[in-house]
Amino acid sequence: MQPAIPATFVIERSFSATPERVFAAFADPAKKRRWFAEADHHQLEVYELDFRVGGKELFRCLFKPGTPVSGLTCTNQTAYLNIVPNQRLVFNSAMSIEDNCISASLCTIELAPSGKGTDLTCTFQGVFFEGADGPEIRQAGWNGLFEKLASELAV
Numbered sequence: 001m002q003p004a005i006p007a008t009f010v011i012e013r014s015f016s017a018t019p020e021r022v023f024a025a026f027a028d029p030a031k032k033r034r035w036f037a038e039a040d041h042h043q044l045e046v047y048e049l050d051f052r053v054g055g056k057e058l059f060r061c062l063f064k065p066g067t068p069v070s071g072l073t074c075t076n077q078t079a080y081l082n083i084v085p086n087q088r089l090v091f092n093s094a095m096s097i098e099d100n101c102i103s104a105s106l107c108t109i110e111l112a113p114s115g116k117g118t119d120l121t122c123t124f125q126g127v128f129f130e131g132a133d134g135p136e137i138r139q140a141g142w143n144g145l146f147e148k149l150a151s152e153l154a155v
């Protein structure tokens with residue numbers, strides 16, 4: 001058994017949309033599915049979002065051929081702990097590949113109005129276990145998700 005790897009990172013992004021529109025992209029199941037769950041490298045099997053304090057989010061996909069985890073199922077289960085409309089979201093998540101939990105995390109998303117729209121601060125605190133992608137790849141993953149969020153907001 002390898003030791004667990006704790007990690008914290010902060011990502012700051014600016015969007016040319018109001019805090020209300022950015023918040024809606026997290027809260028609306030159809031919008032969040034587009035930027036958060038759908039991707040070319042996997043086949044989405046399940047996406048459910050109950051966006052409220054105490055609500056859950058479930059994401060399950062099968063990785064396509066050509067990926068390092070081709071043919072394996074990834075599941076991400078999230079619970080919403082704190083929601084302040086248009087300002088803050090706090091949630092915890094556990095990610096598994098097949099039946100092996102590879103990480104657990106606490107994530108805080110803060111939204112603040114800015115001259116150009118909205119400043120977003122994402123603070124990720126996690127621990128990575130055997131078989132995990134690791135902190136650098138997870139941070140790159142969140143950066144990619146925020147690029148997709150920017151595209152969603154541009155529509």
